[in-house]
Amino acid sequence: MENLLPLFKAIKSDFCNIVNYKLRGTTIEIITGIQTITNAVVSIFVSYKDGKIVVSDGGWINEGEYETYYAEHDSDEVIDLVVSQYTSYFDIKSVRSNSGTVYYYKSTDRIEHLSSIAHDVAHFIAYTVSAQHTTYRITNEEKTQKTVFTNQVNNALKSQFGDRNVFTNEYIKLKDEQSVKINSVVRIIHRDIYKQFYLMYVSGSRLDAFIKDATEATSKFQLIDQFGVKDSYLQKIAVLNKSAAGYNPQKSGIFLKQLEETTGRPLIEIDANTSMRNLLDALPHN
Known part of the structure; x- marks a missing residue:
């Protein structure tokens, strides 16, 4: 001893x-x-x-x-x-x-x-x-709820930026010929500068499902930071479904804080009242 x-x-x-x-x-x-x-x-x-x-x-x-x-x-x-x-x-x-x-x-x-x-x-x-922590079994109900929210966000992005500039279920290359899949990528020319926006969506019909989405988004963004191609104009964006039954910032606060620190910007919350306005206002118009 x-x-x-x-x-x-x-x-x-x-x-x-x-x-x-x-x-x-x-x-x-x-x-x-x-x-x-x-x-x-x-x-x-x-x-x-x-x-x-x-x-x-x-x-x-x-x-x-x-x-x-x-x-x-x-x-x-x-x-x-x-x-x-x-x-x-x-x-x-x-x-x-x-x-x-x-x-x-x-x-x-x-x-x-x-x-x-x-x-x-x-x-x-x-x-x-x-x-x-990100692992748990997703039920059919959860898949349906997530699909609806994902489609809503994707459609709003395509309406704003056009199909050519929005890539859904995009694989981001990491080192050693590996990759990680994220919900969507927006690629645009803004003020003569090529910019990329990596988006992950956070939703869930239960608290554990919502937290799973948040921690998965954090893990994937961290992998991109560590092993992805460096791009000073790249922005990471987390989009939260505030209308989801699993949304409870008091109980999921530590996970959302970690996600916000990883993206380096405020989380974007969307509910039935704001529609997609919070998301689109956070992105530049091409």
């Missing part, structure tokens, strides 16, 4: 988002100040193994220790893409224990590199858990 405390001190000296620690036998759990989109605090686990310092998630991602609205881990496009991209981005490795638990980790034999890999593992956990 005595050998573990210097590891905590080494990380804390360079990694300001450290709250506390717990000794767990031959491992020290370090509680960070980093939070997932579900408001869960991220913990990392540090130990010695085969002469190296290992920083891992402690198997907590696989074991469901972080709160999600949907705990079953069915295959999902967003989750698979996020995990693949961020394991590559942060150079994360994984291993399966004899009991079947998957551990995500990084290791080093130099203590001066410890803070850096602790930072990587902690942020990998935050992104991955946030992606898991």
Whole structure:
């Protein structure tokens, strides 16, 4: 145990988002100040193994220790893409224990590199858990409700900008020949400048469905920020269905705040009274 405390001190000296620690036998759990989109605090686990310092998630991602609205881990496009991209981005490795638990980790034999890999593992956990939160089964009723709202927004965009400038269900290329699908893209020439607007729609007949849409939009926009083509004129827009039965800003506030921070602009709320005016007023006329 005595050998573990210097590891905590080494990380804390360079990694300001450290709250506390717990000794767990031959491992020290370090509680960070980093939070997932579900408001869960991220913990990392540090130990010695085969002469190296290992920083891992402690198997907590696989074991469901972080709160999600949907705990079953069915295959999902967003989750698979996020995990693949961020394991590559942060150079994360994984291993399966004899009991079947998957551990995500990084290791080093130099203590001066410890803070850096602790930072990587902690942020990998935050992104991955946030992606898991987007998974849940969509009912036929939910599909119908979402389809109606999607068609309303798409029709309004095409009426304003024309079919040639609006691309629905568009795949945005990322690195390593991967891509992510978003609801729509508007491409126009405005004041002699080529501009693109990436749009994601947030709706839902239940609170968990609405939150799922919000977290999925956040995850996809984050992937585009990290791995998409850089474009200084690109704008990310989230369109909220304020008339949806699942719309409850008091209970979904933290997820909407995360989405707004990711887009870098106010969320656009649409209801039966405003029609599509809020959305169209936020976009330039070509």
